[in-house]
Amino acid sequence: RPRALSGIQPTAGSFHLGNYLGAIRQYVALQETHDAFYMVVDLHAITVPQDPAELRANTRLAAAQLLAAGLDPDRCTLFIQSHVPEHAQLGWVMNCLTGFGEASRMTQFKDKSAKQGADRATVGLFTYPVLQVADILLYQADAVPVGEDQRQHIELTRDLAERFNTRFGDTFSVPAPHIVKEVAKIYDLQDPAVKMSKSASTPKGLINLLDEPKATAKKVKSAVTDTDTVIRFDPVEKPGVSNLLTIYSTLTGRTVAELEKEYEGKMYGALKTDLAEVMVEFVTPFRTRTQEFLDDPAALDAILAQGAHKARAVAAKTLAAAYDRIGFLPAK
Numbered sequence: 366r367p368r369a370l371s372g373i374q375p376t377a378g379s380f381h382l383g384n385y386l387g388a389i390r391q392y393v394a395l396q397e398t399h400d401a402f403y404m405v406v407d408l409h410a411i412t413v414p415q416d417p418a419e420l421r422a423n424t425r426l427a428a429a430q431l432l433a434a435g436l437d438p439d440r441c442t443l444f445i446q447s448h449v450p451e452h453a454q455l456g457w458v459m460n461c462l463t464g465f466g467e468a469s470r471m472t473q474f475k476d477k478s479a480k481q482g483a484d485r486a487t488v489g490l491f492t493y494p495v496l497q498v499a500d501i502l503l504y505q506a507d508a509v510p511v512g513e514d515q516r517q518h519i520e521l522t523r524d525l526a527e528r529f530n531t532r533f534g535d536t537f538s539v540p541a542p543h544i545v546k547e548v549a550k551i552y553d554l555q556d557p558a559v560k561m562s563k564s565a566s567t568p569k570g571l572i573n574l575l576d577e578p579k580a581t582a583k584k585v586k587s588a589v590t591d592t593d594t595v596i597r598f599d600p601v602e603k604p605g606v607s608n609l610l611t612i613y614s615t616l617t618g619r620t621v622a623e624l625e626k627e628y629e630g631k632m633y634g635a636l637k638t639d640l641a642e643v644m645v646e647f648v649t650p651f652r653t654r655t656q657e658f659l660d661d662p663a664a665l666d667a668i669l670a671q672g673a674h675k676a677r678a679v680a681a682k683t684l685a686a687a688y689d690r691i692g693f694l695p696a697k
């Protein structure tokens with residue numbers, strides 16, 4: 366079986382709809398076809414300041430949400446990044462292979478450091494994509510399910526895998542991004558020109574999966590559309606409506622063409638009301654399932670311990686091969 370690997374940050378508490386549609390749904394699907402590894406990336410989380418108690422709680426919460434979304438510990442390996450020390454170890458190696466200029470070109474760092482102010486951005490935030498390279502290469506991943514915003518980081522991963530292989534001999538698989546075009550970028554409901562994100566300037570535009578379903582319905586009903594009245598998929602002319610159609614189609618499994626037909630001659634309000642209902646039907650059981658996993662922390666921790674054990678077996682083997690190729694003296 367080909368390998369898949371991806372990671373998600375535990376920083377915001379609740380995952381948002383962009384995380385779910387752009388990434389997590391693909392994690393669930395790839396369990397069936399791939400030897401899949403998924404992790405909660407707590408090492409990445411500390412690239413910005415974190416409260417220790419909150420980080421711990423959010424890490425468990427992230428794992429519970431992944432299970433609630435459909436990850437099955439019998440069909441994939443789910444673990445916490447810091448439980449596998451090889452990530453930090455290979456991360457250092459990759460730092461030493463990455464050009465300073467190359468890292469400086471990462472647009473996500475530019476955006477995030479601009480938001481924080483250059484003086485407050487950490488070196489960890491700067492080298493975040495390089496740690497991500499190590500995350501992926503440790504598992505010899507073939508496919509990396511992510512949203513569009515991660516494409517550049519996967520390109521960097523491919524470059525570094527090839528660089529290492531050329532310099533030291535074939536060691537790493539060269540992975541490809543697994544990006545599902547239709548849902549690669551879910552947009553903010555209040556500002557459909559920007560991606561939905563936890564650091565959104567408009568909380569009304571962000572659908573958190575663990576919010577009260579009523580609040581979620583309200584956000585959908587007040588989504589920004591346009592002054593036209595036709596319900597048609599046209600991301601350039603009608604980004605708000607198109608975003609709603611994408612979300613609707615993905616959550617129900619109905620095609621956008623079918624939806625366009627159904628809403629022919631109807632008002633935007635009808636689309637929003639129906640989508641609000643679809644959303645409530647989706648988030649309500651999701652919240653319940655997440656809570657069930659949280660209510661049994663011993664079982665959750667056991668799943669994560671088993672995941673770390675399985676992940677380490679793979680990661681340790683890859684790291685040992687890389688260390689050997691580099692010329693590190695074996696520890697006796």
Ligand code: AQP
Nearest residue numbers: 373374383384387388511512549550551561562563564
């Ligand atoms: N709007 C989105 N549409 C599609 N996919 C998305 N992802 C994030 N936002 C969207 C994908 O979710 C996965 C996990 O993301 P992360 O843990 O790296 O979180 P993030 O990118 O930090 O999430 P945000 O909300 O976008 O955070 P900020 O506001 O800090 O930038 C990834 O695969 C990502 O592509």
